[in-house]
Amino acid sequence: MRRPLIVGNWKMNTSLADATVLATSIRNAAEDLDVEIVLCPPFVWLIPLAEVLDNAPPNVCLGAQNMHFADKGPLTGEISPLMLKGIAKYVILGHSERRIHFSESDEFINDKMHAALNNNLIPIICVGEHKKMPLDKRERGRPTKTELRSDVLNQLSKALDGVSRNQAEKIVISYEPVWAISKGTVQSRNSADGAYANAVIERLRQTVARKYGEDIAQRVRIIYGGSVSASTINEFIYQPEIDGALVGGASLQAKEFINICRQAGGRE
Ligand code: 13P
Numbered sequence: 001m002r003r004p005l006i007v008g009n010w011k012m013n014t015s016l017a018d019a020t021v022l023a024t025s026i027r028n029a030a031e032d033l034d035v036e037i038v039l040c041p042p043f044v045w046l047i048p049l050a051e052v053l054d055n056a057p058p059n060v061c062l063g064a065q066n067m068h069f070a071d072k073g074p075l076t077g078e079i080s081p082l083m084l085k086g087i088a089k090y091v092i093l094g095h096s097e098r099r100i101h102f103s104e105s106d107e108f109i110n111d112k113m114h115a116a117l118n119n120n121l122i123p124i125i126c127v128g129e130h131k132k133m134p135l136d137k138r139e140r141g142r143p144t145k146t147e148l149r150s151d152v153l154n155q156l157s158k159a160l161d162g163v164s165r166n167q168a169e170k171i172v173i174s175y176e177p178v179w180a181i182s183k184g185t186v187q188s189r190n191s192a193d194g195a196y197a198n199a200v201i202e203r204l205r206q207t208v209a210r211k212y213g214e215d216i217a218q219r220v221r222i223i224y225g226g227s228v229s230a231s232t233i234n235e236f237i238y239q240p241e242i243d244g245a246l247v248g249g250a251s252l253q254a255k256e257f258i259n260i261c262r263q264a265g266g267r268e
Helices: 016-030 043-052 096-101 106-118 135-140 145-159 194-212 214-219 233-237 254-265
Strands: 005-009 036-040 060-064 090-093 122-127 172-175 221-225 244-247
Touching (some): 005 172, 005 221, 005 254, 016 043, 016 060, 036 090, 090 106, 106 145, 122 145, 172 194, 194 214
Parallel strands (some): 005 036, 036 060, 060 090
């Protein structure tokens, strides 16, 4: 059984004081939470938070929100895998906000995948379609391959280009429909519904299976992201293909995030 994974993507939020309080609360609760927890603060808080998480239970660790693929060089404002190594265990790659606002291409993201894997960082590769499917199709719950090929499956195939079988089983895939991101977290009906997300994730797992075989596909964790809150997590976590969540807004409130982790841990 794949252990549930809950990732908090803090995006460009928190002061150092906020970040410290948030990480401390989560660290203190982690022992009782039967999930793996990854906190992804802004780059500048990684080192102070590594201290906060020193001696933390083994199910909580740090991730970075992004990185460049190069080890070093004249790349003003960038962070390299060598700098993250030893501080972060995971790195989010290909988030739609990077693809949209910073024009990151599939090729660029693939270069980062290789750099992460070569430096023992676990990539959380994000894929997601831009346009909400028509409601009737969503309600049918099963997008066709043609509907998906243009975006989600293509993004995954390109991200996996050149990734070996051994490397593939380590990666985490996050399905984040762009239209479902940042649409409010309380009682939100704007997140994708569980059956729909499960159907897309099933297709993503089939893509992994075709490339690497069913055994690897069954080991790869595929999570859902997009307006997940404590009131919507159950819709996703009980779906057979969904192994956890990538949480944005709701990961900034300790109580809400711990509640999400507690519910996800109760799945097993
Ligand atoms: P929200 O949970 O705020 O919709 O953000 C989702 C996301 O983009 C996580 O990476």
